[in-house]
Amino acid sequence: MVLTLFLIITFTFFLVQAQPGDYASFYVLNPDLPPEVKDEIRAAFGLDKPAWQQYVIHLKNTFTGNLGVSFGNFPRPVLDVLAERVPRTLVLFLTATAVSFYIGFFLGKAIAWRRGGLFEYAATISGAMLFTAFTPAFALMMIWVFAFRLGWFPVGKFLDPLVWRGADVSANYVFGNMLLSAAAFITFALLVMLCLKRFGRRVPSVAAVPIVLGGALVIMAAWALSGIGGLALDIVKHMVLPVATLTLISFAGTMLLTRNSMLETIREDYVMAARAKGLPDKQVRDRHAARNAMLPIVTSLVYSLIFAIDGSVIIESVFSWPGTGLTLLQAVRSEDLPLVMGAMLFIGMLSLLAHVIVDVLYVYLDPRIRYQ
Amino acid sequence: MRSSGRFAFCGLLLVLSLLPACTGEGTEDGVATSAPGATATSQPEADEPAAPSEAEAEKVYRIGISADLTTTNHWAYLGPDGTIWNGYVLGGSKPALYAYSAQRYDWVPSVAADFPTPLAEEEVAGETFWTTEVELLEGVKWSDGSDVTAEDFAFTANTAAEMQLTGNWPSIVDPEFFDHAETDGPYRLKIFFKQKPGLARWQFGLAFMPIFSRSYWEPVVAEARQAGDTTEQQKVLFSHVPEGEPSAGGFIFDQWERGAFAEKDENPDYSFRGTEVALYASGAYSAITAGLNDFTAYGEPGGETVLEYVEGPFAASTIYSIYGSQDAAVLALKKGDIDFMLNPLGLSKGLQEQLAGEDGLTTIENASDGVRYLGFNFRRAPMDSRAFRQAVATLIDKEFLVDTVLQGVAIPIYTMVPEGNGAWYNADVPLIGKGLTRQERVDRAVELLKAAGFTWETEPRVSEDGNFIEQQGEGLRMPNGKPVPAMQVLAPSAGYDPLRSTFAIWIERWLSEVGIPLRANLTGFNVIVEKVFDQQDFDMWILGWGLSPFPDYLESFFHSRHSELEGYNPGGYNNPDFDRLADGLLAETDLEAARQQAFEMQAFLAEDLPYVVLFDTPIVETYRSERIDFPYTETWGGLQSVSGMPTLVDFR
DSSP states (O other): OHHHHHHHHHHHHHHHHTSSSOTTHHHHTOTTSOHHHHHHHHHHHTTTSOHHHHHHHHHHHHHTTOOOBOSTTTTSBHHHHHHHHHHHHHHHHHHHHHHHHHHHHHHHHHHHHTTTSHHHHHHHHHHHHHHTSOHHHHHHHHIIIIIIISOOSOSSSSSOHHHHTTOSSOHHHHHHHHHHHHHHHHHHHHHHHHHHHHTTTTSOGGGHHHHHHHHHHHHHHHHHHHSOHHHHHHHHHHHHHHHHHHHHHHHHHHHHHHHHHHHHHTTSHHHHHHHHTTOOHHHIIIIIIIHHTHHHHHHHHHHHHHHGGGOOHHHHHHTTOOSHHHHHHHHHHTTOHHHHHHHHHHHHHHHHHHHHHHHHHHHHHOTTOOOO | OHHHHHHHHHHHHHHHHHHHHHTTTHHHHHHHHHSTTOOOOOOOOTTSOOOOOHHHHHTEEEEEESSOOSOSOHHHHTTTTOOHHHHHHHTTSSOOSEEEOTTTOOEEESSBSSOOOOOEEEEETTEEEEEEEEEBOTTOBOTTSOBOOHHHHHHHHHHHHHTTOOTTHHHHSOTTTEEEEEESSTTEEEEEESSOOOTTTTTTTGGGOOOOOHHHHHHHHHHHHTTSSHHHHHHHHHHOOOSSOOOOSSEEEEEEETTTEEEEEEOTTOTTTTOEEEEETTSOEEEEETTTEEEEESSOOOSOEEEEEEOOOOOSEEEEEEOSSHHHHHHHHHHTSOSEEOOTTOOOHHHHHHHTTOTTOEEEEEOOSEEEEEEEOTTSTTTTOHHHHHHHHHHOOHHHIIIIISTTSSEEOOSSSOTTOTTTOOSOSOOTTTTOOHHHHHHHHHHHHHHTTOBOSBOOEEOTTSSSEEEOOBOOBOTTSOBOOOEEEEEEOTTTOHHHHHHHHHHHHHHHHTTOOEEEEEEOHHHHHIIIIIIOOOSEEEEEEEOOSSOTHHHHHHOGGGOSTTSSOTTOOOOHHHHHHHHHHHHOOOHHHHHHHHHHHHHHHHHHOSEEEEEEOOEEEEEOTTTEEOSOOOOTTOGGGSTTGGGTOEEO
């Protein structure tokens, strides 16, 4: 892993260096600056040294936890910039990923089970069409229809300045709390499920629904009483359109993956055996076929969740959602080397983490896999 | 696992779906506690009458911008964070001794009571200085109630010089000229220069310096001084996040939600509120501020008035909404979420068409403060030949390209000072090639080249009707008998600028027709900058410049002293006669004499042609005229270039 990370850092560093010019070129085009001042600017950013020397310094700093200062946000530390952008991207893209996977998985299961029907053709064709849509044009069309013509949603951005004027908390504080709330709720729901599994024979599974709903209501109440519920609501209102766009564009991937995986699984003997035993269709589909078809889907989900941090340059640009994707693009374009390297390091580390998580999950999902 | 996964997804969905429902009533409560007086605005149904929003009720001026701020620290904005977006938001809050007048760009006092004393040579403690004195207005206030004084100016300029501030600071406080500033009482200022400064360094440089509040910044500067060397000192100064910094402009910076918006609130103590400004056809200027100042210059006020307005601010607040792209900002403008949008390039043709015919919007067009040009590398033959450059200029049919190919989106120009900069524009320069037919152009180019000693194996010949080249020129040789080498013109690709790439393609075609072996190399902007400015490895290039009102850039671009690597004269143009003119402009301290000097330089350049100036594009802007009103809309560089314009915006 360390070797892979080292290669990622090295490759990215020299890729950015290979671009013509550097950050100080911005000042080269100001005719009022004397040449010695331009040299001073280069020296202040450390750009006066040869590339290999910059690389050694960068490597040393990285492995001592110092990601440096962003040129474009001078003298703000790179970590500070990333810490500001990551929560915004996470809230949007984790939500969109979860929604699109849920819809994709649900539809994939259904169309695999009822092959050849009108529903399968309709879902497959419409899903494939949306999957291949040109994202910027589709996103703009969504804004034009639902925000501009119908006026149901805001035209981009993640908040309404008129709502946030004078607010004594920052948007990141609200984003952070939204993420915490979601994490708390998921943990609570998982704990409930684990408890039910443990005492499953004595407690009916439907009992989980009111408990989980109760948990949700507690969180809702906490938000309503916090005084910042209105601000969170404003963010949620701004999320609807980008989440819907991302879901429509990407759910088909999961749907088709689930369908193919399910089609392989339902031909297996154990599925036939389950049917022969006279188990209800829903039980055969969900517990015997779908569970065994989940391996590639879970892999895909984990990668998608991890790469959600990377955001999407297109979606973030079109919806004016300033997350990591947009930040990375702007940093690359302005040759803000420390910020590019910081963002890539972060993404590289998370992608390696994703591989570890997937390997561990395989063991849990597939009893045939055991690591020595 | 199946159940767990399902519940996890349900959980997320539930949180999202219940939040709006649960906090529906809480919205107003929530905001009311955190933002007194603020209520959430809901988007009205398309066919329902819209309830007056908070923006309408409170006279909030809403501006769209396409990139986030990077700092709120004005020292840093003029230093390493010198983005135009920082300038849009932070501009207008700091006073300056002098400023440009509206529209005409006359040099007029701002917090100075009158014009400065003439520069005088003075010896102090064995050292010779050039000095000038300025009287400041009494009664101009910072928003914290204290006076704007000479101490504030001296503190700002001396700090910039002492800490050797980088970025744009050296172009304001030039260390080669500025020595220090002293005060003689709270309202009298004496400035010491190391050498005699021309207009560019003093009147159009230091005199425009934003003045910082000494009482607010002195502790920060004192802390920075303890930080070590100047680089560390600058870092401390630039990293300070101002809170409660006083403003002397129409608005006070209030809030910045990163990536979303910035807000400035009305300054209730703005000293120039109600100032009546008038510009007269005679050239006279007057600014009357009740109880503060009654200033007139450039003649006696009277006769026809060309512009008259009263300073505000009339808005309770200005909000700068940040959008991810210009398209998103345009949609917001159409929908009514913003009143105006700022973009240094103005609206592109496609976006103009999107906004055309929209009710409640008005589109305006102004001359821009930039030029696009074709530059030559004088270190290589035949670009060092004036006849060759004049032949190239003759062959380029700017009017044809602009009118026919580019459908009128650009304006052909012939001098480095754009027409919109009326005070410095010389209309009487040689217009090489203007109005010629294709045949006349080819004939004239051949004539010029032949006269200079160029020869062809096969001379170019135009068809009898003059519409096409019947015989392409071949085997062009230079006066020394060597063949003209294959050359390249570097130009931005169509993705970056379709206008310049179109020009490059047609220039390649026209020059090739007469036998000049030129190929257009359409490439990335950074590649061109690196090859031209960093390496000086090129034949010709097409780029553009954004220009300041005072044309000292003529010296920066064409004086031979700037032809070193990374200099602003990468073509290596070296003409002692021009150098003399350029030195004269920099040293000139009299406005009228400087104008004559600039006129002469323009005429010289239009004939000697280190650049073939190609075209300019108008700045097109759209604003919500059903809601807001500007006192004037005709201004060089568009409304966005008017510093402090939010102070003038009124509501219908």
